[in-house]
Amino acid sequence: MAHRISDSQLNRALHDLPDNAFVMMFGGLSTEHDASLAGYRNICANLLQGDGSAHLKFAIYVGRDGQIFRVDGPDFPASETELRRLQPLSFDELAQLLRNEDAFVFNLLHGTGGEDGVFQGWAEVHGIRGSFGPVLPNSVGMAKWVTSAVAEKFLPGLNTPQTMMVRRGIADRALRDVPLRFGSRWVVVKPGSMGASLLTTKVQADDATTLAARVAEIHRFDDVALVQEFVDGQEYSCGVIEVAGCAEPLPCVRITTGRPFFDHEAKHRPGAAHHTIVDDDLAKDLQCKSADLFQVLGIFGWARFDYLVGADGRVWFLEVNTLPGMMAGSIFPEALAASGRTFSDLIRLLAAAEAATHRNHRVLRYEIGS
Secondary structure, three states: OOOOOOHHHHHHHHHOOOOOEEEEEEEOOOOOHHHHHHHHHHHHHHHHOOOOOOEEEEEEEEOOOOOEEEEOOOOOOOOHHHHOOOOEEOHHHHHHHHHHHOOEEEEEOOOOOOOOOHHHHHHHHHOOOEOOOOHHHHHHHHOHHHHHHHHHHHOOOOEOOOEEEEEOOOHHHHHHOHHHHHOOOEEEEEEOOOOOOOOOEEEEOOOHHHHHHHHHHHHOOOOEEEEEEOOOEEEEEEEEEEEOOEEEEEEEEEEEEOOOOOOHHHHHOOOOEEEEEEOOHHHHHHHHHHHHHHHHOOOOOEEEEEEEEEOOOOEEEEEEEOOOOOOOOOHHHHHHHHOOOOHHHHHHHHHHHHHOOOOOOOOOOOOOOO
């Protein structure tokens, strides 16, 4: 199945895009607040360096406590101390402001309370234009065990690691079944709906004490912990953007690290991981899989898909990020640059995708007999 569009189609799509002025929302209540803040700083730096023609009108900072602040330029403050000195807004005032401005909103609220359908629903109810996308794909994307089930259902032959759910409240009973399922093999214990590989560790399945401790730590932040078979393989990631109604895969990235796997430290400590753009048959296969998943899951605008490839060449789908990280050194910005596109191009393409979104009729009147 072909997903790429021709250069002439792309150039025509970029030429016909709407106004490049946008508003950015960042920060948030989630555990990924710092990643969002770092992404905001990186985007501002790129825009100041003359990245294309996108213009940031103002930004909206959502504090760790839920307070909202309007951030104006030309020198957009970058530290939390500066940001929290600004005049706070209520949610009602924010909705009215964004409606009145009628500017495209670039959503950079990662994780729970931003990437999981919460702000997507808020934006839809209030009629706010932006990169939020529909509620369902974002909610599914944040629930890793649901994503895997949907992906396997609609893309037969796609491999996903064997996984057990451990819900808060019934953890003791579920954990007793772990060695029955996995024996003494290595497993990965991770949150069901948190990003950035936070609290993700490698444990032996029959190490009951360590397993219980890791799950208890996750349950402080997430209702669901996942115990997943450890797949020893090479990590890959592939971004996808929506261009003129098509799922357009970005160049594929191979990730190498000296860590036991691509964990939180490998992702966020400079020099702990190395990214390589690859263009071989495997990369093309991952690009096709990513574009298919993008369409199957009904994702809006952009996303990043993560995989493991075993020594036998078997491909394992891990998860999707419906709001990829935009920090300096993050995978998605590197792949975007390798495709020859700038952040400004991304904003323009997202705005065009939002403008072309079909709005279904909401009212179908019918009579209910007495």
